[in-house]
Amino acid sequence: MNWQVLWEKYYPLIGDFVINFLSALAVFIVGWLISKFIGKSIRKIAHRSNALDYTAVPMIEGIVVWAIRILVILVVLTQFGIKTTSLIAALGAAGLAIGLALQGTLQNIAAGIMLIALRPIRAGESVTISSGGISGTVSEIGLFLTRIIQNDGIQVTVPNSSVWSSTIINFSRNKTRRMDILVPVSYGDDLDKAIEILEEVVAQQENIDLEPKASIYVSEYRESVVVITIRLWTASNVYWNVHAALMKRIRQRLEEHAFQLPVPARISKVVTEDHE
Structure with a gap:
């Protein structure tokens, strides 16, 4: 076997693979670091802003960070010649099947996003949720559930879809x-x-x-x-x-000043009949 011939034959392929591997690794590392940096930046900006509920920060940070990371992974796959269009189609079909199976869960996620985006309630506010007649202080607004601490100290966990579809009375929003x-x-x-x-x-x-x-x-x-x-x-x-x-x-x-506590008074009349 002529090693020189094999080297000359496969050298370009090996060279392309090494270049693609190194470039893909560089893209992956840089993209991962960028996602972390953006996640930390979102957290800092959110904590400085009064317009955003701090309980929503982890969810927003996670969505943004993993969106960037998924994009980075797709770019890395293209470096190795993998067609991502078919992969995206397969993931879309799988996502549709999962979405149909977890319809109630997705409703809670959608409701959680709407609660965070429109902010009818925030952590620390005193509210009443008409669904179930729950009253107390909002503890956390999560991706699936909202936690409320009642006035008696008991924690109540309510699905976001129930909160979103209910009438919300917010006692703390106005000064x-x-x-x-x-x-x-x-x-x-x-x-x-x-x-x-x-x-x-x-x-x-x-x-x-x-x-x-x-x-x-x-x-x-x-x-x-x-x-x-x-x-x-x-x-x-x-x-x-x-x-x-x-x-x-x-x-x-x-x-x-001699004003006594009023007591309800009733006058009853007894009628007697004379019998002969």
């Missing part, structure tokens, strides 16, 4: 909230004096917005009480603290 407190007063009590006392209580309470100005008025006549409404605005993050403080002080101040 301020209106508060209406109903104060019952017995018939016969001095309403002007009661309103004066309530005005003093409101004026002494902290964290109440000056604009719109708080209003106190008689709003309703019920069976055994007159209802006085206190309407004011306060910051959303201290809403319940202000509410609890006012409920306590209102009752204390009214009782100090």
Whole structure:
């Protein structure tokens, strides 16, 4: 066997393979490093921006990073003469079959993307989800599930599709909230004096917005009480603290001025018949 003849015959093939291998390896390494760099950049930019929920950062980072890596792998395959069109077609058919089998899961993914893109809720916000009547603080918005910590400390995990298809009441999105407190007063009590006392209580309470100005008025006549409404605005993050403080002080101040807690009163009439 003439080694020189074989060398001259296969040298160009070996040379092309080595060149393609080295170029493919270089593309793979550079592309992988670029994907990591872009992933870290996305994380830094996202954490500096208030417009993006930080719970969505891992998902966005993963999607971008793996999109770049898949593109790099396809480029590497072309370096070895592999036709990627047939491979992409096969992957597309496999993806369609998997998508049909996992239709519910894909709905959760789509809903998760919409929740992150449109941001009706964010981590740390107090919300109520109409589906199931779930109320609490949003802990995490994942690719498949949304986690909510209820006010009693119990964690509830809800599929994203259920959250997206429900009516969402967000108590934290606006900076301020209106508060209406109903104060019952017995018939016969001095309403002007009661309103004066309530005005003093409101004026002494902290964290109440000056604009719109708080209003106190008689709003309703019920069976055994007159209802006085206190309407004011306060910051959303201290809403319940202000509410609890006012409920306590209102009752204390009214009782100090001899306004007793109204008790529903019913008058019953007994009819007796005379028998001969």
